[in-house]
Amino acid sequence: MLDAAAIANDTSFMLSRIQFAANISFHILFPTINIALCWILLFFKVRYNQTQDESWLRVYRFWVRIFALTFAIGVVSGITMSFQFGTNWPGYMETVGNIAGPLLGYEVLTAFFLEASFLSIMLFGMDRVSNRVHTLATVLVSFGTTLSAFWILSLDSWMQTPAGFEMIDDVAHVTSWLEVIFNPSMPYRLMHMLLASGLTSAFLICGISAYRLIKGDNKKSVKQALNFSVLLAAILIPIQIFVGDLHGLNTFKHQPAKVAAMEGVWETNSGVPLLLFAIPDEEKRENSFEVKVPHVASLILTHDAQGEIQGLNDFIDEHPPVAPVFFSFRIMIGIGVLMLLFSWFASYQFVIKKQYPTWLLKTGIAMTFSGWLATLAGWYVTEIGRQPYLVSGILRTKDAVTTTPPEDIALSLTLYAVIYGFLLIAYIRTLFVMANRAVALEQATPIENTENSDKNFTAEKQLGEK
Amino acid sequence: MNITSPDWLPIVFIGLMGLSFLVYAILDGYDLGVGVLLPLDNPQHRDSMIYSIGPFWDANETWLVMAIGLLLIAFPKAHSIIFQALYLPTAVMLAGLILRGVSFDFRTKAPSVDKQKWDYAFKFGSLLATLAQGYMLGRYITSFEDSWLSIGFSSLSAICVTAGYSFIGAAWLVMKTEGDLQKRAAKWAQKTNILMAVGIVAVCLANLLIDQQIMDKWLGGIQVLIVIPITLLLGFTFVSVHLYLDKVPMENDIGCWFPFLAAIILFIMCFCGIAYSFYPYIVPFEMTIFDAASARESLWFIFVGAAIVLPMIIGYTIFSYKVFWGKTTKLNY
Ligand code: HDD
Ligand code: HEM
Ligand code: HEM
Numbered sequence: 174m175l176d177a178a179a180i181a182n183d184t185s186f187m188l189s190r191i192q193f194a195a196n197i198s199f200h201i202l203f204p205t206i207n208i209a210l211c212w213i214l215l216f217f218k219v220r221y222n223q224t225q226d227e228s229w230l231r232v233y234r235f236w237v238r239i240f241a242l243t244f245a246i247g248v249v250s251g252i253t254m255s256f257q258f259g260t261n262w263p264g265y266m267e268t269v270g271n272i273a274g275p276l277l278g279y280e281v282l283t284a285f286f287l288e289a290s291f292l293s294i295m296l297f298g299m300d301r302v303s304n305r306v307h308t309l310a311t312v313l314v315s316f317g318t319t320l321s322a323f324w325i326l327s328l329d330s331w332m333q334t335p336a337g338f339e340m341i342d343d344v345a346h347v348t349s350w351l352e353v354i355f356n357p358s359m360p361y362r363l364m365h366m367l368l369a370s371g372l373t374s375a376f377l378i379c380g381i382s383a384y385r386l387i388k389g390d391n392k393k394s395v396k397q398a399l400n401f402s403v404l405l406a407a408i409l410i411p412i413q414i415f416v417g418d419l420h421g422l423n424t425f426k427h428q429p430a431k432v433a434a435m436e437g438v439w440e441t442n443s444g445v446p447l448l449l450f451a452i453p454d455e456e457k458r459e460n461s462f463e464v465k466v467p468h469v470a471s472l473i474l475t476h477d478a479q480g481e482i483q484g485l486n487d488f489i490d491e492h493p494p495v496a497p498v499f500f501s502f503r504i505m506i507g508i509g510v511l512m513l514l515f516s517w518f519a520s521y522q523f524v525i526k527k528q529y530p531t532w533l534l535k536t537g538i539a540m541t542f543s544g545w546l547a548t549l550a551g552w553y554v555t556e557i558g559r560q561p562y563l564v565s566g567i568l569r570t571k572d573a574v575t576t577t578p579p580e581d582i583a584l585s586l587t588l589y590a591v592i593y594g595f596l597l598i599a600y601i602r603t604l605f606v607m608a609n610r611a612v613a614l615e616q617a618t619p620i621e622n623t624e625n626s627d628k629n630f631t632a633e634k635q636l637g638e639k
Numbered sequence: 640m641n642i643t644s645p646d647w648l649p650i651v652f653i654g655l656m657g658l659s660f661l662v663y664a665i666l667d668g669y670d671l672g673v674g675v676l677l678p679l680d681n682p683q684h685r686d687s688m689i690y691s692i693g694p695f696w697d698a699n700e701t702w703l704v705m706a707i708g709l710l711l712i713a714f715p716k717a718h719s720i721i722f723q724a725l726y727l728p729t730a731v732m733l734a735g736l737i738l739r740g741v742s743f744d745f746r747t748k749a750p751s752v753d754k755q756k757w758d759y760a761f762k763f764g765s766l767l768a769t770l771a772q773g774y775m776l777g778r779y780i781t782s783f784e785d786s787w788l789s790i791g792f793s794s795l796s797a798i799c800v801t802a803g804y805s806f807i808g809a810a811w812l813v814m815k816t817e818g819d820l821q822k823r824a825a826k827w828a829q830k831t832n833i834l835m836a837v838g839i840v841a842v843c844l845a846n847l848l849i850d851q852q853i854m855d856k857w858l859g860g861i862q863v864l865i866v867i868p869i870t871l872l873l874g875f876t877f878v879s880v881h882l883y884l885d886k887v888p889m890e891n892d893i894g895c896w897f898p899f900l901a902a903i904i905l906f907i908m909c910f911c912g913i914a915y916s917f918y919p920y921i922v923p924f925e926m927t928i929f930d931a932a933s934a935r936e937s938l939w940f941i942f943v944g945a946a947i948v949l950p951m952i953i954g955y956t957i958f959s960y961k962v963f964w965g966k967t968t969k970l971n972y
Binding site: 242244246255256259266267270272274279281286287291294296297344346576582592596607 | 694705712723734738745937944952
């Protein structure tokens with residue numbers, strides 16, 4: 174009997190992990206776009222206010238609708254998130270609720286209401302309030318989304334590098350809120366995430382605009398958006414790489430086991446090589462197929478070619494599964510490098526030479542969702558890298574899990590997976606439908622922005638038939 | 640912390656949490672209700688109905704996040720007991736909320752041929768969410784018992800809550816729309832009004848019969864006297880709304896807000912009834928708010944924030960309603 178119970182418990186645990194990962198992975202896709210897209214919209218709007226150039230308004234109108242759609246999905250998947258702790262991870266709140274609770278509470282109080290209330294004025298209020306109030310509403314929504322990122326990342330960072338608390342009877346009690354909020358990894362994570370958001374939006378705008386251009390949309394607004402997006406990416410990506418490096422150094426200081434997994438280092442050693450590629454094998458505790466550059470890992474992490482890096486074997490039972498962390502890290506870095514190459518070259522071509530070669534536009538389309546991939550990969554490094562702990566050093570993930578029977582979790586997981594899979598397809602498809610519609614329209618009247626008027630409908634049909 | 644030394648912070652927080660649930664039920668109630676009522680036969684009516692709630696639904700739903708957040712923040716132990724017990728209905732409710740939330744946006748942006756499908760998703764999602772919420776309320780009231788009686792009661796509660804939401808949704812439409820749709824909404828409001836009245840009576844009786852403790856609380860002493868004015872007020876509200884709805888639309892649309900106001904009154908009374916029945920328990924007859932409360936310093940930290948921010952939230956909520964005041968018009972970006 175006991176065994177059966179233990180197995181059920183293990184299954185609940187695995188399913189809960191998968192469910193949480195699926196939910197948060199889905200959720201993060203949409204805020205990642207919106208945190209930055211909102212500021213970008215503000216930029217478009219301000220440009221229009223300054224220049225009275227109609228094409229800036231067109232860019233604004235096209236993207237504000239995508240923003241609205243993205244926001245809606247962000248909100249509903251976020252609401253799902255707020256139930257996850259209670260339904261699947263009761264031990265989490267019971268142990269660190271004194272810290273997680275208020276941080277989540279501040280997110281709701283200061284950020285969510287602000288976004289949600291001013292969003293409708295931003296979206297539908299253009300002819301109901303003055304231009305100035307409308308701009309203000311846009312500022313407040315942008316501020317709200319950034320603020321929610323601030324609070325949630327503060328909490329997540331606290332789970333990575335806890336500070337400012339003491340344990341009394343196995344429950345965390347706060348000793349300093351400042352230390353809790355601005356815990357050691359928080360500033361790095363916040364910066365890195367905000368930049369990731371900027372890059373994700375930039376590549377989205379770039380991809381969709383390139384698509385419209387290839388479809389023969391010669392409106393000035395399309396090139397304007399395209400040029401803007403590649404320039405933005407070209408500016409952000411070097412900063413992101415720099416911040417990412419600092420982030421890694423900070424992690425090296427506070428979570429050495431995670432870095433060892435990222436770098437695939439098994440034995441503590443000095444003068445450690447950088448692995449460009451390898452296949453970590455956790456059974457044998459070694460790598461095969463290594464492609465390496467001598468001394469570079471030590472050089473990056475300790476700023477000394479002979480510097481010592483602690484290996485995974487120093488952390489038996491205390492280190493994360495190696496392969497997912499190792500590969501995710503390389504995916505993120507790989508995409509970062511691609512982004513650098515593309516955005517610099519494209520800026521040169523588009524902005525300076527004013528040329529739009531088809532192959533480059535197609536590459537842009539291929540990279541439409543590269544920000545999503547890098548962001549997810551980055552989060553997998555972070556979160557899987559924290560395992561086996563849910564809160565580093567304090568609470569093991571296994572100890573927080575629910576006693577809900579595995580059948581129930583399997584059911585809810587299936588439900589979410591089906592809905593999310595379906596929504597993801599619908600979302601991506603709708604982006605391109607909207608792009609096609611915009612291509613087909615001669616004029617950027619408000620009609621472009623309302624729904625499927627007959628004109629749109631015929632335009633769309635023609636497109637379909639072509 | 641135990642009952643002998645009651646701390647005022649948990650009381651403040653149960654108040655705030657209750658208020659959030661109440662505000663949620665009223666605000667998201669009307670937009671869920673509008674979703675449930677969405678007619679299958681008339682696309683123009685569907686458009687107007689959705690325009691009428693478009694600017695509000697997101698902020699309305701945030702009250703749910705707030706209420707759940709407060710439960711999580713202030714009473715974490717209760718939060719985990721309740722949501723483990725309500726695991727599946729929660730998942731169903733969330734699925735419903737997801738479907739309807741995204742349909743709002745997809746319906747005007749997806750390929751035109753799909754618009755109607757998204758409208759159905761909107762209606763179906765709203766229905767799923769209201770049924771699940773009612774069911775959860777029923778399970779809560781019957782202390783999560785695993786008996787047929789409890790499940791039957793919860794199913795009854797699912798229908799009543801759906802009726803209640805539909806009523807407040809229809810009342811909202813009477814206030815926000817004109818012409819044919821307004822007349823139609825008045826019909827809906829009348830029907831759901833009756834259903835809701837029957838539901839409330841049934842739930843009250845069932846509740847008294849199921850639970851001795853609740854019976855004692857209401858009928859076991861002098862407080863029985865308060866039951867009389869409450870019943871009268873309820874009766875008066877139901878009947879007067881019914882009569883008013885017969886006359887919609889009145890000349891100059893006089894009193895178009897009345898059914899909505901009546902709905903709010905009914906919601907408040909139902910809410911107070913439940914609150915009175917269970918206080919000071921947060922998990923019925925198992926855990927009081929004092930047993931479940933978080934550490935004082937944490938409650939204090941969030942209390943200060945709430946005291947500053949809540950008035951601001953109320954302020955800009957009112958501002959947003961003012962911007963979209965009056966009869967619904969088409970929503971343009
Ligand atoms: C567009 C997205 C994007 C791009 C191009 C990069 N990252 Fe990143 N990275 C993220 C998006 C991201 C992220 C999703 O935002 C993460 C997850 C958690 C976090 O703080 O940021 C992340 C985590 C993350 C971590 C884990 C920190 C920890 O868990 O403690 C490190 C060390 C780096 N990044 C380093 C880099 C470096 C050196 C990059 C240079 C190419 C880089 N990232 C590009
Ligand atoms: C937004 C981007 C995020 C992504 C993509 C992400 C991804 C993941 C993944 C993949 C896991 C599973 C790790 C494993 O079990 O091996 C996980 C675990 C977890 N994360 Fe995150 N996470 C994110 C942010 C957050 C934040 C902000 C919080 C807290 C507020 C959080 C809290 C948790 C919790 C409680 C778990 C426990 C479940 C588990 O370990 O499986 N995560 N996350
Ligand atoms: C690092 C990870 C996360 C980030 C950066 C993030 C950020 C955001 C942002 C910016 C929004 C606004 C909606 C949008 O722009 O699409 C949002 C929505 C939301 N998020 Fe997250 N979130 C994260 C993880 C979580 C987690 C772990 C929870 C659960 C506690 C959560 C709960 C919510 C809720 C409830 C909403 C809806 C808010 C509303 O009604 O406006 N988020 N999130």
